[in-house]
Amino acid sequence: MPEIPPTTRKSSRKIYWFIGTGLMVTIALIVSALGHQSHSSPPSISSWPSSAASPSNGPREEQRAAPGKHPPRRVPRGPVGESDGVVPDDVTVFDDAFPAVANLDPRLLTALRQAASEAADDGTKFYVNSGWRSPAYQNQLLREAVSKYGSEKEAARWVATAATSLHVKGKAVDIGRPDAAEWLSKQGAEYGLCQIYRNEPWHYELRTNAIAQGCPRMYANPTQDPRTQQ
Structure with missing residues (x-):
């Protein structure tokens, strides 16, 4: 075999070195690009938590308690306000700064405050979820109840008309907070404060005879109350 000149061998080694180096640089660039893409690209929607993949962009609906469990928040969606x-x-x-409290019948308000002062010694506060209401407010609540329950008949089990409502x-x-309603269910009669409807453990009215005789038998719901049928 003929001997390869030294100059030719050096040239060949240089060529191989350049080719090898070029391949290594190319591979490094490809790996770097792939790594950058994997870090910068967001995960697919299918890999996100369901709450992130399907956010709710609509208005937050008012959260009301289930009937018969806790007092509902009487928060309207229309133009009525605190003056109503x-x-x-x-x-x-x-x-007293709020008409819902200040416009209550004075005898009812006095009894409530006497009971609340006594309940405070037991660590119980009487919060008001709803008190006096204007006819406009009552009518709005009734419209919302009809929409919620599907008919005037079903709505009447929870909301009276403005003409018959004892709130108006x-x-x-x-009364807000279950602990206060529970306190009144046990001791309210001593102050003439009685639950009137079995399906509304938060709804209280003044019955002065209850101080001596106990609270009268409750109606199942407002549709059985003759006062709401006028």
Whole structure:
């Protein structure tokens, strides 16, 4: 075999070195590009949590308690406000600044405050979810109830008309927080405060005879109350 000149061998080694180096650089660039893409690209929607993949962009609906469990928040969606009896959070029976409290029948309000003062010794506060209401507020609540329950007949089990509502007359109050309603269910009669409807453990009215005789038998719901059928 003929001997390869030294110059030719050096040239060949240089060529191989350049080719090898070029391949290594090319591979490194490809790997780097793939790694950058994997870090910068967002995960597919299918890999996100369901709450992130399907966000709710609509308005937050008012959360109301299930009937018969806890007092509902009477928060309207229309133009009525505090002057109509709308009650913000944490209003107590002592907050005269709010018409929902100040416009209650004076005898009912006095009894509520006497009971609330006694309950405070047990660590119980009487919050007002709803008290006096204007006719406009009552009518709006009734319209919303018809929409919610599907008919006027079903809505009447929870909301009276403005003409018959004891709230509009200032003679009824919805007590917030289950502990306060429970306190009143046990001791309210001592102050003439009685639950009137079995399906509304938060709804209280004044019955002065209850101080001596106990509270009268409850109606199953407002549709059985003769006062709401006028």
